[in-house]
Amino acid sequence: MAGSGAIHAGKIQQGHLLPRPIAGGALLHPVVLAAIALLVFNDHFLKAAWPGPITGKISDFAGLVFFPLFLQALCQLALAITGRDSAPTRSQIAAAVVAVGVVFAATKLWPEANGAVSHVMGAMQWLVGQVIGIRSPGPVPVEMARDATDLVALPSLILAYALGRPR
DSSP, X not given: OTTSOXXXXXXXXXXXXXXXXXXXXXXXXXXXXXHHHHHHHIIIIIHHHSOSHHHHHHHHHHHHHHHHHHHHHHHHHHHHXXXXXXXXXXXXXXXXXXXXXXXXXXXXXXXXXXXXXXXXXXXXXXXXXXXXXXXXXXXXXXXXXXXXXXGGGTTHHHHXXXXXSOO
């Protein structure tokens, strides 16, 4: 492979020491940043202006790109904090993609899972609000539609895997 120009984090290629990736670095990819922006804009503006199946699906597609990479970033951050190698691995992103896919499908098909995830998401939103200075009396469950047709968004997980796998 000499002279191929292949990039391997933390290794010397063509006489240059390449930087190690930062924990959660995949979240900075332009596609992921666009998915986050689309998710926020859709959930806070488009759904209010044009409620319906299209705006619901937009959130599903964008969320399924973002959430596996967010889980992978949390894993990398935990490894970095404990002093272990935090470079991305195929097993990290594969586990995150499977976990998000299973939870997503469960929330769309099973009422109990939908309720549980609605409460967890509400608690997470409340916690983030507390950290950034938005005060509220307590967590409020997030409204999540239980709609089997939303499973059409599952192929977005392929993009999440492609963006999160090590290069």
